[in-house]
Amino acid sequence: xxxxxNQPEFIELTEVVDREEHEFADMAARHFKARAKMALENxxxxxxxxxxxxxxxxxxxxxxxxxEMLQALRDRGEAARQRSLQDLPDLLELLEQNLIAxxxxxxWAETAQQANQIIHDIMVANNARSVVKGKSMVSEEIELNHxxxxxxxxxxxxxxxxxxxxxxxxxPSHIVMPVIHKNKQQIxxxxxxxxxxxxxxxxxxxxxxDDLIGNARAIxxxxxxxxDVGISGVNMAIAETGTLLLVENEGNGRMSTTVPxxxxxxxxxxxxxxxxxxxxxxxxxxxxxxxxQIITTYVNMISGPRKAxxxxxxxxxxxxxxxxxxxxxxxxxxxxxxxxxxxxGACMNHCPVYARIGGHAYGSTYPGPIGQVVTPxxxxxxxxxxxxxxxxxxxxxxxxxxxxxxRIPLPDLIRKLRAEANAPVTVQHDGKPHVNGSxxxxxxxxxxxxxxxxxxxxxxxxxxxxxTAITKGRVLMPSKLSPWTNTRVMPKPAASSLxxxxxxxxxxxxxxxxxxxxxxxATDNREGKS
Amino acid sequence: xxQLAGAPRRPYxxxxxxxxxxxxxxxxxxxxxxxxxxxxxxxxxGIEVIFPQAQTCCGQPAWNSGYEAEARAVxxxxxxxxxxDIPVVVMMGSCTGMMHxxxxxxxxxxxxxxxxxxxxxxxxxxxxxxIRILNxxxxxxxxxxxxxxxxxxxxxxxHTSCSTRRGMGLAAEHQALVDRLPGVQRVEPERVTECxxxxxxxxxxxxxxxAAMAHDKAMAMAATGADLMTSADCGCLMNISGTMQLLEQQxxxxxxxxxxxxxxxxxxxxxxxxxxxxxEA
Ligand code: SF4
Numbered sequence: 001x002x003x004x005x006n007q008p009e010f011i012e013l014t015e016v017v018d019r020e021e022h023e024f025a026d027m028a029a030r031h032f033k034a035r036a037k038m039a040l041e042n043x044x045x046x047x048x049x050x051x052x053x054x055x056x057x058x059x060x061x062x063x064x065x066x067x068e069m070l071q072a073l074r075d076r077g078e079a080a081r082q083r084s085l086q087d088l089p090d091l092l093e094l095l096e097q098n099l100i101a102x103x104x105x106x107x108w109a110e111t112a113q114q115a116n117q118i119i120h121d122i123m124v125a126n127n128a129r130s131v132v133k134g135k136s137m138v139s140e141e142i143e144l145n146h147x148x149x150x151x152x153x154x155x156x157x158x159x160x161x162x163x164x165x166x167x168x169x170x171x172p173s174h175i176v177m178p179v180i181h182k183n184k185q186q187i188x189x190x191x192x193x194x195x196x197x198x199x200x201x202x203x204x205x206x207x208x209x210d211d212l213i214g215n216a217r218a219i220x221x222x223x224x225x226x227x228d229v230g231i232s233g234v235n236m237a238i239a240e241t242g243t244l245l246l247v248e249n250e251g252n253g254r255m256s257t258t259v260p261x262x263x264x265x266x267x268x269x270x271x272x273x274x275x276x277x278x279x280x281x282x283x284x285x286x287x288x289x290x291x292x293q294i295i296t297t298y299v300n301m302i303s304g305p306r307k308a309x310x311x312x313x314x315x316x317x318x319x320x321x322x323x324x325x326x327x328x329x330x331x332x333x334x335x336x337x338x339x340x341x342x343x344x345g346a347c348m349n350h351c352p353v354y355a356r357i358g359g360h361a362y363g364s365t366y367p368g369p370i371g372q373v374v375t376p377x378x379x380x381x382x383x384x385x386x387x388x389x390x391x392x393x394x395x396x397x398x399x400x401x402x403x404x405x406x407r408i409p410l411p412d413l414i415r416k417l418r419a420e421a422n423a424p425v426t427v428q429h430d431g432k433p434h435v436n437g438s439x440x441x442x443x444x445x446x447x448x449x450x451x452x453x454x455x456x457x458x459x460x461x462x463x464x465x466x467x468t469a470i471t472k473g474r475v476l477m478p479s480k481l482s483p484w485t486n487t488r489v490m491p492k493p494a495a496s497s498l499x500x501x502x503x504x505x506x507x508x509x510x511x512x513x514x515x516x517x518x519x520x521x522a523t524d525n526r527e528g529k530s
Numbered sequence: 531x532x533q534l535a536g537a538p539r540r541p542y543x544x545x546x547x548x549x550x551x552x553x554x555x556x557x558x559x560x561x562x563x564x565x566x567x568x569x570x571x572x573x574x575x576g577i578e579v580i581f582p583q584a585q586t587c588c589g590q591p592a593w594n595s596g597y598e599a600e601a602r603a604v605x606x607x608x609x610x611x612x613x614x615d616i617p618v619v620v621m622m623g624s625c626t627g628m629m630h631x632x633x634x635x636x637x638x639x640x641x642x643x644x645x646x647x648x649x650x651x652x653x654x655x656x657x658x659x660x661i662r663i664l665n666x667x668x669x670x671x672x673x674x675x676x677x678x679x680x681x682x683x684x685x686x687x688x689h690t691s692c693s694t695r696r697g698m699g700l701a702a703e704h705q706a707l708v709d710r711l712p713g714v715q716r717v718e719p720e721r722v723t724e725c726x727x728x729x730x731x732x733x734x735x736x737x738x739x740x741a742a743m744a745h746d747k748a749m750a751m752a753a754t755g756a757d758l759m760t761s762a763d764c765g766c767l768m769n770i771s772g773t774m775q776l777l778e779q780q781x782x783x784x785x786x787x788x789x790x791x792x793x794x795x796x797x798x799x800x801x802x803x804x805x806x807x808x809x810e811a
Contacts, residue, residue, distance in 0.1 A: 036738060392732070395743070396692075397725035397729065419597070450597040456586075457586040457604040457607065460585065484733065484734065488772030489779075491560055493560055494562045494563065497562055501565070508581070509581060509583040
């Protein structure tokens with residue numbers, strides 16, 4: 001036991017960190033609304049997300065100073081992604097051929113379980129006991145760490161944010177900045193109480209960013225050298241050349257893909273593009289939209305294992321291509337644009353709901369707007385049966401769609417998923433593709449309300465009778481109507497409806513009326529005006 | 531006279547002789563005077579206004595909640611109510627967006643598809659119609675008097691709804707309209723582009739999140755210190771002002787009166803000579 005660990009401050013801080021871990025576990029075990037409520041009531045969390053969101057929005061704005069240019073870039077980004085999706089089956093075949101020609105082994109996984117098993121099998125075949133991971137959201141999607149750890153394999157996250165999340169025993173709260181929910185003090189406590197130096201010591205407490213990174217680097221360097229396998233994600237897979245492209249800022253991606261003797265990359269099948277000429281268009285948008293950077297510090301292009309004459313690099317390179325519901329998205333006429341995503345995170349940075357509840361409240365690997373769209377469509381997620389509440393957590397304000405570099409119509413897709421969740425039996429069985437859990441949230445009460453509403457608003461006489469009743473009966477209106485009035489004063493209907501006022505004033509109701517009408521004498525019944 | 535707002539996003543016809551007014555269901559029950567103010571304003575300019583008694587609601591609440599068939603049935607009633615080929619001026623941005631962007635999709639493959647596309651093309655939001663088609667100007671002829679406000683220069687906080695701003699792309703038209711009113715100084719709250727948290731059924735289905743957003747918007751609005759707040763979207767108006775009033779009761783801020791944009795325009799028009807500068811736009 002090192003001396004640091006016996007200090008009373010250390011013990012105190014350990015308790016704080018443990019408590020935060022329990023809070024996270026407690027939140028994770030609840031339903032969406034309860035998670036959202038917990039997040040809303042957590043001032044520290046709210047401040048972290050508000051600050052991050054303001055900062056990232058400003059950064060993005062600063063790298064897209066010209067609105068017209070931005071829109072032109074988005075057009076090209078959208079076109080590039082749509083081109084790729086158009087030819088997806090062909091491109092995947094071409095990719096496989098060229099990867100194999102480059103000496104990269106290709107594995108197809110239809111499910112998360114299969115992907116995990118493929119990766120585990122590769123490890124067993126290589127007698128591997130330890131893994132260092134570069135950042136990969138797809139590995140989070142399939143819960144790879146749990147799978148491997150349950151089989152006695154040590155998995156170490158090497159992205160700084162992911163490493164901290166792993167120390168905290170939490171999950172990423174953002175797809176690009178996994179630990180964005182923690183402030184400097186929380187991170188300092190975490191490093192101090194949970195990290196172990198190569199000499200087995202605790203890390204001294206420091207809130208200095210350089211110290212924090214320096215300490216993590218010292219720990220990770222050693223792990224890179226010792227690891228049997230490196231696992232990474234992929235940002236783009238280039239079919240014509242059989243190249244895997246990976247962007248990152250910390251160099252850990254390059255380390256995990258080159259130092260260990262075996263490199264396993266994992267990606268969703270949608271990440272393929274045809275040629276290197278598709279890359280600049282998307283690479284112009286990705287870092288700018290994500291972190292407001294012109295380009296990331298590292299852009300890795302991996303095109304095979306170490307060749308005989310080369311001094312370093314992995315002996316084996318594998319690519320696992322995961323479906324997990326993506327081919328269903330591909331075949332869905334309305335939801336296909338889900339696959340355009342380049343995982344930049346701009347939609348969550350611009351989402352006012354995400355800014356308030358943060359990533360963990362969504363209870364899914366992918367939070368924020370793209371999370372609301374993609375999560376229910378992933379085979380491993382449980383579909384709309386589990387995630388319909390998340391789909392309702394959107395005011396359809398459109399900020400995400402406006403920020404998305406590849407113009408995914410996110411609000412439209414969210415609306416579409418609501419319709420799926422409420423789909424009546426006739427729609428569920430109309431022979432068209434449907435999302436898992438279609439119709440699972442159709443409630444008799446709600447559908448009756450909407451049917452009644454629809455009846456009322458399709459018959460104008462009935463509608464006028466009702467509005468008259470509302471305006472006449474306004475004194476009888478309750479002054480409380482939960483949940484609206486929990487945080488608002490009740491709005492009061494006017495004394496007469498516009499239909500009534502217009503009629504009274506002789507405003508023509510049709511062109512035929514105009515011929516017979518006098519100059520209307522509009523009455524002013526403004527409240528409080530004599 | 532203020533600058534004109536950026537390049538137009540869609541083609542606009544010359545100023546018409548006759549228009550339809552779509553009140554929308556929220557204006558109908560909660561802000562009917564705004565509808566009458568708009569009608570009087572247009573009539574004063576010599577434009578004939580038809581207010582079809584057969585109109586009800588654009589259908590958006592059901593559409594946004596994922597009840598497409600129910601929304602379509604209601605939208606069909608508006609196709610009937612606004613059947614003639616004259617412009618439809620809509621009192622709210624979000625309903626304009628529904629009719630302009632969504633009706634063609636809602637009726638794709640339906641017998642009414644053509645009628646829906648036709649209606650979509652001739653549907654305009656209130657400020658859009660005033661700025662882009664009428665290109666109205668207000669020539670100051672005396673002190674601007676707004677009911678309920680007593681200050682020499684009237685500070686008006688403008689709230690542009692997300693559907694007006696992003697759905698319809700009309701933030702500049704909103705600003706231009708307020709800027710053209712004599713004796714009115716426009717202010718906007720911090721984080722002006724952020725949603726107020728209304729979002730129709732969102733406010734009920736995800737009440738806690740909605741309330742948190744409304745709280746922040748109301749506080750930012752109050753912090754402008756404006757004499758009144760205006761918007762052309764009544765959902766936002768009720769949400770922000772209802773929250774502001776409760777916060778005032780709790781001693782957290784000072785609330786301000788709210789007026790629909792049409793009411794603000796009509797009241798300002800009382801002390802101005804309003805001109806249609808069509809052709810100069
Ligand atoms: S949906 Fe668009 S904005 Fe969101 S992560 Fe994907 S590409 Fe980025």
